[in-house]
Amino acid sequence: MIKVSIPSFRQVVVEDERPYTAYKTVITISGRSHSVEKRYSEYHALHKQLKKTIQTPEFPPKRVRNWGSKVLEQRRQGLETYLQSLMEQDILPKSLLLFLQISNLPSRSLSYDSLNDLDGENGVTHQPMLTYEEDPYLTTSTEDGLPDIISEGVKQGLYHDTVEANPH
Template identity: 45%
Template sequence: MVLRVSIPSFRKVKEGEDSYTVFLVDVWISGRHYTIEKRYSEFEELHKQLKKVMKTPEFPPKKVLKWNTKILEQRRLGLHAYFQGIVDQDPPPHSLLLFLETDVLDHNMDFQDEELQNSSHQPVIILDAKVFLQDRQRASLPDIVVEGVIQALYSPGLQFTR
């Protein structure tokens, strides 16, 4: 699984009388990209969980502030550097995937059992080729597209007769 994380910016959120800062987190995972917003306290909680399962990089400290842009930018850079140190774990820790709001089941399937790797797809419908395909007697060359579709629809054990 390819996982990339960056923290490009932050913004102030105002809810009634209260206001707080959220950091925008860009996530790229297996070719998909999305952006989430997280508060510093959520990053702290993730850090506590990750410390239990791995050696973590230095976490940016919390400082008392009232929307000080310079300090928030330093914190953003620190969080960005922190993530660069933890996203390279293979496989990524479960708590990290939950924090990044990924679909964990899609990315953590364990295919150690060879039976799970085999396809379970079976033909659902069988079409009579005479209704949809040209008569082969009139064609001078074999139709490789038709042959490919027939091979894809029918398992190797079945013989197709026209």
């Protein structure tokens, strides 16, 4: 499951440009977190793009009367609610995942427009390491060279059998 939050914002002043507000977005997947910083205009561009392919939640208004900290806090909360609503979708669009800089997701939890885009042809993320055709400790043969007492002890320890050892 992916959790998103926008815990803070800050004013960014760059030479020869107008100051702007950057919103810190924290993305948490399976206990691991990373963050991205985006301007409101980037969130708005994402919203316009997503509207073409999915039903989107309400987006915070573009126009504001003043730029006080109270208004910016309301916008932060609105963006956070918007992102959290998007994350509840059954299928997460590739553009949203790219926007949040998310990659290498488990195929069962998300759709990446196509699972093939995410991890190859069939969505398998692991390979079997070791398999047995039968449990070697359940065979009655002692051809492996182990005395009966060892085999019986292993059976008893693993399977809680009440097996009597053969007195020889």
